[in-house]
Amino acid sequence: MLQDTLRRYLSDKYDTKTRNTIIDSDKGFSPEIWAELAELGVIGALFTEEQGGFGGKGFDLSTVFEELGRAGVVEPFLDTAVLGGGLIAALGNDEQQALIEDLIGGGLQLALAHGEPVARYDLSRVETTAKESGGQIVLNGRKSVVVNAEAADHLIVSARESGDVADADGISLFLVPAGTSGLTLRGYPMFAGGHAAEVTLDNVTLPASARLGTAGKGLAALTDVIARANVALAAESLGAMETAVELTRDYLMTRKQFGRPIGTFQALAHRYSDLLIEMEQARSAVINGAGHLEDDPAERDLHGASMRNLIGRVGRLVAEESIQMHGGIAMTKEYELAHIAKRIVMTDHRFGDTDYHLERFIELSAA
Amino acid sequence: MDLNWNPEDIAFREEVRAFLDEKLPKEIAAKVKRRGDLTKADMERWHAILNEKGWLAPNWPKKFGGAEWNAVQKHIFEEECARAGAPRIVPFGLAMLAPVLQKFGSKEQQDYYLPRILNGDDWWCQGYSEPGAGSDLASLKTRAVRDGDHYIVNGQKTWTTLGQHANMIFCLVRTDPDAKQQEGISFLLIDMNTPGIEVRPIILLDGVHEVNEVWFTDVKVPVENLVGEENKGWTYAKYLLTHERTGIAGVGFSQAGLESVKRIAKAEQASGKPLIQNPHFAARLAKVEIDLMAMATSNMRIISRAQAGQAPGVESSMLKVKGTIIRQEINDLARRAVGPYAMPFPSEAVEGDNDPIGPDYAGPVSSAYFNNRKLSIFGGSNEIQRGIIAKVKMGG
Numbered sequence: 001m002l003q004d005t006l007r008r009y010l011s012d013k014y015d016t017k018t019r020n021t022i023i024d025s026d027k028g029f030s031p032e033i034w035a036e037l038a039e040l041g042v043i044g045a046l047f048t049e050e051q052g053g054f055g056g057k058g059f060d061l062s063t064v065f066e067e068l069g070r071a072g073v074v075e076p077f078l079d080t081a082v083l084g085g086g087l088i089a090a091l092g093n094d095e096q097q098a099l100i101e102d103l104i105g106g107g108l109q110l111a112l113a114h115g116e117p118v119a120r121y122d123l124s125r126v127e128t129t130a131k132e133s134g135g136q137i138v139l140n141g142r143k144s145v146v147v148n149a150e151a152a153d154h155l156i157v158s159a160r161e162s163g164d165v166a167d168a169d170g171i172s173l174f175l176v177p178a179g180t181s182g183l184t185l186r187g188y189p190m191f192a193g194g195h196a197a198e199v200t201l202d203n204v205t206l207p208a209s210a211r212l213g214t215a216g217k218g219l220a221a222l223t224d225v226i227a228r229a230n231v232a233l234a235a236e237s238l239g240a241m242e243t244a245v246e247l248t249r250d251y252l253m254t255r256k257q258f259g260r261p262i263g264t265f266q267a268l269a270h271r272y273s274d275l276l277i278e279m280e281q282a283r284s285a286v287i288n289g290a291g292h293l294e295d296d297p298a299e300r301d302l303h304g305a306s307m308r309n310l311i312g313r314v315g316r317l318v319a320e321e322s323i324q325m326h327g328g329i330a331m332t333k334e335y336e337l338a339h340i341a342k343r344i345v346m347t348d349h350r351f352g353d354t355d356y357h358l359e360r361f362i363e364l365s366a367a
Numbered sequence: 368m369d370l371n372w373n374p375e376d377i378a379f380r381e382e383v384r385a386f387l388d389e390k391l392p393k394e395i396a397a398k399v400k401r402r403g404d405l406t407k408a409d410m411e412r413w414h415a416i417l418n419e420k421g422w423l424a425p426n427w428p429k430k431f432g433g434a435e436w437n438a439v440q441k442h443i444f445e446e447e448c449a450r451a452g453a454p455r456i457v458p459f460g461l462a463m464l465a466p467v468l469q470k471f472g473s474k475e476q477q478d479y480y481l482p483r484i485l486n487g488d489d490w491w492c493q494g495y496s497e498p499g500a501g502s503d504l505a506s507l508k509t510r511a512v513r514d515g516d517h518y519i520v521n522g523q524k525t526w527t528t529l530g531q532h533a534n535m536i537f538c539l540v541r542t543d544p545d546a547k548q549q550e551g552i553s554f555l556l557i558d559m560n561t562p563g564i565e566v567r568p569i570i571l572l573d574g575v576h577e578v579n580e581v582w583f584t585d586v587k588v589p590v591e592n593l594v595g596e597e598n599k600g601w602t603y604a605k606y607l608l609t610h611e612r613t614g615i616a617g618v619g620f621s622q623a624g625l626e627s628v629k630r631i632a633k634a635e636q637a638s639g640k641p642l643i644q645n646p647h648f649a650a651r652l653a654k655v656e657i658d659l660m661a662m663a664t665s666n667m668r669i670i671s672r673a674q675a676g677q678a679p680g681v682e683s684s685m686l687k688v689k690g691t692i693i694r695q696e697i698n699d700l701a702r703r704a705v706g707p708y709a710m711p712f713p714s715e716a717v718e719g720d721n722d723p724i725g726p727d728y729a730g731p732v733s734s735a736y737f738n739n740r741k742l743s744i745f746g747g748s749n750e751i752q753r754g755i756i757a758k759v760k761m762g763g
């Protein structure tokens with residue numbers, strides 16, 4: 001149901017030109033589109049009934065994100081809803097939980113400030129520190145490529161309260177309101193649309209009530225929402241690949257060289273078929289990942305790693321082959337495939353690339 | 368084949384290094400390394416420096432002012448230039464048009480245009496492709512009709528690289544619409560300032576203005592700007608394309624690219640260790656390095672053979688395919704190596720004179736990865752090259 005509505009809405013309202021104008025705008029996303037999609041229930045679908053939504057399971061995530069990916073949507077649903085909203089819903093006290101209603105209604109933006117300059121994809125590597133004294137918490141450190149930071153009403157910042165830089169234990173999460181003194185953002189656009197920022201925390205002082213969940217126990221919740229983000233990212237990439245392959249098919253059938261449609265050259269026809277074959281694999285990988293999202297963490301993460309590795313491999317193939325089979329036209333910014341290919345490839349830089357997930361898979365399947 | 372450099376080669380390498388060290392402007396090299404936008408003035412400046420040294424035209428015969436280097440020297444020069452961050456020399460005049468003029472141009476054309484190419488008086492661009500004529504170049508439609516001392520040209524060219532800087536364009540035009548496709552084409556030299564020419568930008572997927580559309584409406588071109596004979600343009604065009612393809616192997620670029628990936632992978636940490644020690648990354652890197660080592664030798668073999676008087680034929684197609692695959696793989700590795708810092712789009716507006724957003728090496732990698740998808744598309748796509756290879760080898 002939502003899938004059809006969403007697909008129709010996006011195909012009516014989110015064409016290449018509109019989207020490219022949004023990408024080049026100061027904010028990097030459209031508050032109007034955000035509000036209308038919230039109205040359609042896109043955000044609500046990402047939360048369970050207990051949380052105030054009407055979905056929230058693996059297949060709800062994959063359905064929504066596949067459609068967003070298909071249209072190359074750059075609005076920050078992953079950051080605000082899956083990551084930020086997911087953490088508040090999982091850990092928040094009553095007062096913090098109250099934010100979820102506003103969020104589902106489209107009235108709130110969030111960002112997860114977790115990654116750090118040398119952390120790469122390691123979730124437990126946190127050098128940013130949190131020191132508590134006299135009922136106050138002081139944060140110091142630097143967070144890198146914080147997607148949606150400038151637009152966010154609150155940042156969810158991870159910081160270490162105890163242990164060594166790479167320890168699983170000792171990481172806490174804090175809800176930091178935008179504009180808090182000591183918080184500096186250096187914003188910039190991203191390659192595949194949307195904005196991010198380098199975030200510096202210089203004696204950012206918060207009341208102890210800003211902590212989300214139990215002190216030092218933040219990693220488990222982070223791992224949970226990132227498992228959900230991985231399903232969302234993989235589904236988004238799958239949707240984008242569908243568009244890439246459809247555009248390629250249409251082009252192969254209409255573009256003529258040497259007096260015939262280029263799709264009649266067997267060299268291209270076979271490669272197009274290979275894309276379709278790999279797309280079936282990709283679809284199944286997303287189904288596996290989404291279907292195991294509610295399993296226990298070991299099982300969930302094994303399927304998550306397998307999904308992201310496969311999607312990463314097929315994604316690169318689809319992006320590169322689609323461009324190649326189009327020729328020059330796909331190299332132009334105005335052509336839909338250019339943006340779609342960038343979305344697909346850039347997915348590989350969030351929460352682990354193809355190699356990272358391969359290693360995760362090896363580790364988890366040996367366990 | 369002797370794989371060891373002889374003393375003259377080693378001395379030559381030293382000479383090239385010393386020259387680059389002294390003469391390559393540091394700010395230009397820095398721009399090249401971070402893929403900053405080179406201005407027209409930057410490119411002209413480097414062109415003039417090389418010309419002054421007499422190293423601008425390694426492939427030209429001496430009688431036209433070329434260096435006439437051997438294969439090893441060319442290889443060394445290319446490698447050192449890429450390593451030092453020298454800008455790519457814009458090939459359209461020097462490496463594409465000039466060989467055509469040297470072989471098929473009139474004495475007047477040679478005397479007039481060749482020195483102007485060396486001196487940087489003319490900036491040439493290549494007007495081959497059209498919206499309907501890409502791989503099937505011979506289907507081009509831009510029309511030139513003889514009218515007294517002039518041709519009147521109407522039509523559209525596209526993908527014209529750096530046409531925004533050019534004052535001259537060499538074009539393939541149709542002069543006989545009734546002949547068989549390849550037999551009705553002529554090769555014309557056109558002044559871009561002639562009334563009726565309009566250049567419109569095309570922005571590529573990484574946001575750069577690198578190519579253009581060029582429109583011709585009743586453009587008057589003097590008949591003396593015809594190269595060779597009317598309706599023989601296809602022969603000259605094909606001759607030019609084999610020259611275009613050899614350069615496209617880009618061994619020097621790949622070597623510089625590989626060095627840069629290694630530097631990145633030493634600086635980046637993965638699970639608390641340098642990325643270069645990560646077995647998966649190291650294996651990918653090793654594989655492409657092994658391919659490149661072999662290809663560097665293929666490149667030399669083919670260049671030497673060409674120098675011995677055998678025209679580079681199907682081998683240049685092979686070099687093009689393998690060379691571009693290797694370059695693109697290196698671009699992919701660089702993108703992976705920087706992790707999340709591949710995501711920012713480092714525009715001048717954001718960085719300008721400020722510090723880079725992430726590590727300084729991270730800025731250009733995504734842009735390079737996407738922009739270089741062009742390598743397997745232009746200069747005759749890799750599919751077209753494979754077609755040529757099979758056709759030639761199977762006696763087609």
Ligand SMILES: Cc1cc2nc3c(=O)[nH]c(=O)nc-3n(C[C@H](O)[C@H](O)[C@H](O)COP(=O)(O)OP(=O)(O)OC[C@H]3O[C@@H](n4cnc5c(N)ncnc54)[C@H](O)[C@@H]3O)c2cc1C
Nearest residue numbers: 265324325326327328493495496501502526528741748750
């Ligand atoms: C960045 C860039 C710069 C360029 N600069 C210039 C320039 O300065 N001057 C200039 O004249 N041109 C330039 N070109 C144009 C370039 O040469 C063409 O893009 C190229 O010839 C391919 O043509 P096309 O883009 O129309 O693709 P098409 O020819 O339409 O090809 C589309 C796809 O079909 C494949 N294909 C076509 N025919 C066959 C076949 N028979 N068998 C199997 N596969 C086939 C192609 O390989 C490709 O994958 C540039 C292109 C780019 C992208």
